[in-house]
Amino acid sequence: MTKNQTSITIVLLMSLSEDQETISVLFIFFLLIYLMTVFSNFLILLLVVTCAHLHTPMYFFLGNLAFLDMSYSSVTAPRLLSHLITQHWSMSLSECKAQMFFVLYFAGSEAFLLSSMSxxxxxxxCRPLHYSQVMPWHVCIEMVSLIWLSALLSPIIFTLCLRRLTFCGPNHIENFFCDLPHLLQISCTDPTINVLVLIIFGVIIGIVAFVATFYPYVRIFRAVLRIRTSDGKIKAFSTCTSHLTVVLIYYVSVTFTYLVPDTSNFLTLNRVVSVIYTLITPLLNPLIYSLRSKDLKAALQRALHIHRLHPDTATRRR
Incomplete structure (x- = not known):
């Protein structure tokens, strides 16, 4: 077999269930999740773009996160819904590689975007008086542009490294979508080099993103602890609780997805975590921000022309 020969052109994904009633329930459940994900993230993106009082760095990053969550969910959800309808759990090897590319791209982009938000x-x-000088618009745009561009590096390298591998079977992937570890498992070429590249880039990117995300919170906690009043501490910390919640959900999901062994003993757990990581998390992010952000709630109320009068306002009008 030659180096670049590929003997299989189709990969078989793992079916989520063999029972027709269960499949119907799963289809409705995942369809609702996907529609809610697209709608909620698009709504946040629309509000951030159209509402002048949301034209701040924090909501600029949040708008990018909403766009990223929509895109990430769209990489896996439509294909999963198609498989549930047709019960044909197969896709071409080239489609599998393309799905892997975008899964890695959007996952990496989110890691660095969350660090920028931190x-x-x-x-x-910690530096409220210098906020406008430290975070002007051109800096925010440069940061986000760098994130979207630099996140392309690892999936491009991983995809190029796949060209040295041959895939001659078995062609079964133990998940409902394609990711790099799954492709390495079905290779009949020694994937040692690919695994080393994956480990090196994964460790470097993971450590950099992790430190860049959590180190600012170490500084934030120190600053909050120096505040004398409890009300001041609560008010200061409440400004970042939404983002911290999203960060924790992301890193817990990534940890379970890539560090839990992909063996028969953990097969069910891997399925559940994969669903949470690829489908549930993109829906949780906008819900967390919308429930905690008074500015987003106010913007939505204005957009829907919902006017809730304050008691003192109502008294003055009478």
């Missing part, structure tokens, strides 16, 4: 919260809490 830095924004650090500046807002």
């Amino acid at each position: 830095y924004d919260r650090y500046v807002a809490i």
